[in-house]
Amino acid sequence: MDPIHLLHSLNKRNAMYQNTLNYISKKVSHIFHQYEIIDNHIHIGKGEGVWFYPDVDAARVMDVLENIGISKAIVFPNYHKKYLDANEEIFHIQQSFKNLVGFGRLNTGRASWIPWKSILSPPRQFLSAGLTNFLIRKNKIDTQAEIVKCINRYKLKGFKISPGVDGQLSKDEIALINEFDVPILIHDSPQNIYNRILRFFPKTKIILPHMGGYPANSDDYLKAIKMAGEYENLYLDTSATMFQYILHKGITEIPDKLIFGSDLPAWHPAAGVTLLMTLDIPETHLRRVFSENIKKLVDFS
Ligand SMILES: [Zn+2]
Numbered sequence: 001m002d003p004i005h006l007l008h009s010l011n012k013r014n015a016m017y018q019n020t021l022n023y024i025s026k027k028v029s030h031i032f033h034q035y036e037i038i039d040n041h042i043h044i045g046k047g048e049g050v051w052f053y054p055d056v057d058a059a060r061v062m063d064v065l066e067n068i069g070i071s072k073a074i075v076f077p078n079y080h081k082k083y084l085d086a087n088e089e090i091f092h093i094q095q096s097f098k099n100l101v102g103f104g105r106l107n108t109g110r111a112s113w114i115p116w117k118s119i120l121s122p123p124r125q126f127l128s129a130g131l132t133n134f135l136i137r138k139n140k141i142d143t144q145a146e147i148v149k150c151i152n153r154y155k156l157k158g159f160k161i162s163p164g165v166d167g168q169l170s171k172d173e174i175a176l177i178n179e180f181d182v183p184i185l186i187h188d189s190p191q192n193i194y195n196r197i198l199r200f201f202p203k204t205k206i207i208l209p210h211m212g213g214y215p216a217n218s219d220d221y222l223k224a225i226k227m228a229g230e231y232e233n234l235y236l237d238t239s240a241t242m243f244q245y246i247l248h249k250g251i252t253e254i255p256d257k258l259i260f261g262s263d264l265p266a267w268h269p270a271a272g273v274t275l276l277m278t279l280d281i282p283e284t285h286l287r288r289v290f291s292e293n294i295k296k297l298v299d300f301s
Contacts (some may be wrong), residue, residue, distance in 0.1 A: 042261075206234050
């Protein structure tokens with residue numbers, strides 16, 4: 001059960017939990033409210049065919065955010081086979097909730113490039129990117145048309161791609177997204193981001209979630225921090241990054257390139273905010289990570 005469902009079902013059933021939650025929210029919210037906080041990483045909507053992240057309701061998300069003083073957030077669809085309905089759902093959410101900004105999600109159906117090395121040394125890369133994509137359905141949607149529709153008709157402000165389940169973007173698709181000058185939040189390793197995008201399009205606006213090291217890959221964290229220092233439009237989001245030394249290193253070395261994200265409903269945003277607030281870093285850095293950096297990429301007005 002995801003945190004949103006968990007919170008709500010517990011709230012109904014358990015008065016003691018409700019009191020504790022209110023108490024904690026009150027305790028922390030005045031501290032959190034000192035900052036403008038924008039959450040750049042929230043999965044929302046109905047979802048399709050997966051056990052994780054079931055129906056995540058926008059009103060519930062707003063409850064969670066308002067409780068702890070997060071003013072705005074970027075939301076994108078949970079897993080869908082094609083995302084056509086899901087992108088429309090995000091459009092309606094964005095229309096109804098002025099503090100939620102939508103990113104579209106795409107299924108390119110294009111099999112991942114499988115590095116031979118990863119076949120020889122399974123399981124992480126091979127299983128997650130290679131095998132899933134090996135079995136991926138054929139591309140039945142007009143991805144280019146969907147990109148145009150997301151921006152022109154739905155007024156979405158960027159894209160989210162998980163190549164492991166959604167397939168790879170082609171060069172044409174990347175070039176088209178670049179023409180619209182919007183960021184792509186793309187869950188991949190820093191090496192793949194370089195090989196598949198930055199090598200050809202070094203100025204593409206990319207947000208690499210989980211600081212590039214999900215799950216807990218220290219080489220990738222370090223590589224991502226270094227790359228974000230080198231590529232002008234490469235940013236890292238802090239979602240699901242639990243290591244304080246990695247967060248500290250990132251904020252100290254690339255304070256203009258780190259963006260706060262929670263990964264709600266997998267992670268409660270209060271957990272991510274707390275991890276950042278307990279670091280020994282200048283307050284100006286914290287303000288950049290909480291809101292100033294993402295505003296350089298996305299227009300929230
Ligand atoms: Zn996520």
